Amino acid sequence: MNSYWYFKLFNSIKSEHEAEEFAKLELLSLFGQVEPIRNFVDKLMEEPLKEFTKEPFRIQDIITPELPYGMIQGYYGVRSDFINASDLVKRLAYTREIFMVVESAEEPQKLLSDVFPEGTIGKNVQIFKEKGYVLFRFITNQYFLEKSEYISKLSRNEAEVDRNVDILFSHLFKNYYRIPASSTLSIGKRLEDYFAIREELSLYLNHYMHPYKGKFHPKMVRALLNYIYPEEKGTVLDNFAGSGTLLVEAGYLGLNSLGVEINPLSVLMSNVKCQSIKIPSDKLRIAIRDYIEIVKVEVLYFEKVCSGQTLLYESKLDFAKIKDEAKQAIREMRDKNIELMSSVVEKIIIAREVLRSFDDDAIREFLLLSLSGAISDVARRTKNDFVDVLRARLKNLYLRIYLFHKLNDVLKIEVGDSQTYVADTRDIKAFERESVDGIVNSPPYSTALDYIKNDYPQLILLKLVNSMEELGRDMMGNSRINYDKNELIKLVRDSTKDPLKMPSSNPCTLSIAT
Secondary structure (H helix, E strand, C coil): CCEEEEEEECCCCCCHHHHHHHHHHHHHHHCCCCEEECCHHHHHCCCCHHHHCCCCCCCHHHHCCCCCCCCCCEEEEEECCCCCCHHHHHHCCCEEEEEEEEECCCCHHHHHHHHCCCCCECCCEEEEEECCEEEEEEECHHHHHHHHHHHHHHCCCHHHHHHHHHHHHHHHHHCCCCCCCCCCCCCCCCHHHHHCCCCCCCCCHHHHCCCCCCCCCHHHHHHHHHHHCCCCCCEEEECCCCCCHHHHHHHHCCCEEEEEECCHHHHHHHHHHHHHCCCCHHHHHHHHHHHHHHHHHHHHHHHHHHCCCCCCCCCCCCHHHHHHHHHHHHHHHHHCCCCCCHHHHHHHHHHHHHHHHCCCHHHHHHHHHHHHHHHHHHHHCCCCCHHHHHHHHHHHHHHHHHHHHHHHHHHCCCCCCEEEEECCHHHCCCCCCCCCCEEEECCCCCCCCCHHHHHHHHHHHCCCCCCHHHHHHHCCCCCCCCCCHHHHHHHHHCHHHCCCCCCCCCCEEEECCC
């Protein structure tokens, strides 16, 4: 029994290379041979799709809205064997919708249980039946993950997240003929209007967790993972992990992942991004509430003690030590032309010390990364009170975790495990050889971006490094370090230490410069 597959690409694709190469490569890897669709109208005039172009279905009204620009609108393939759509729906990066037609006398719901058993009709699956044919329309996970960024921007609390998630899941099934507001309209737009904006989102859900320059592109890295390792289970490595973009996407694909990074703050980002979405949202909400309340109390009493008041309350913190540390940190930051008021630095140190009272590692690291993001905010973007800035960041990040869980009630992603290690990629000892099935990385950007300067306040105030000088010396490509050219030439010529020599046995590897 033949099945006919039509893959509609995202309308946010910005480059022909994405459609002609990345989109095709991942389909070849996950599905098999495909041919480009230059205009879906051509396929709508052919069997079997032609059977669904008349009333009451008019499948053309569903397929043709929001098509991508360029020479390729999608891909087409035929399979004579059975293929489960689950992997395609869960994994594809550049495909927004999948249309599958099969000739069958079986009830569509029975077929659905075989083709996509995790699907939910009216949320990520739609079914049509005509003249012995059954047509399934699947919406890929990538669509919901990306568009959820608009929910994060517009939702102020859990109730609004709940309502907006329902709108997202129903949008492509109910709003075929809706005329969206102009993308330039600043007032009065509804959530559905944002869904129609032709832009490629990259900071959705846990990708947003912390400011970071030079990120890997989530959609691209997902496609690369699909190409080099299309298997359902396995472990992939990014040995230049950065902020963890590849590791997050691997988790969404159900793959386990390992990361290597020399910058401890980047390691914290990667681990929190990957591990925090596994924290039950109610548990996280309570921890955030308790943390903010303790910080507020400790800051209040610190200010009162510093003003000379005698209090019956006995803090567990050493206020004198906090003042001394703040003075030292301010001197170090001024040497790097970083200015923070002493009152802000003192509050940051108090917030850091309060974290010692939290025993759960995943929650404590989530709070620590939120604290780091708040430091970045007050150092570069806002003059608001630090505790208010910290509270706002925690609320934002919590709602993203809550949003993921709401989406996952339908998407049913079994998130892979991930661990990133502080290590030098030139001498990895954190995990065993032969434990990795595939490697994708993007070479370090230290030649162009000064990560140490960008992260200096966080690295100092959160005590993430023992020696800033050592970190700068060991960071590959650091433009501040002058390497001895003669030593480099000797290293290259030494056959026992040849940096260009590949190991005798290595997993599938792909490195890409973006």
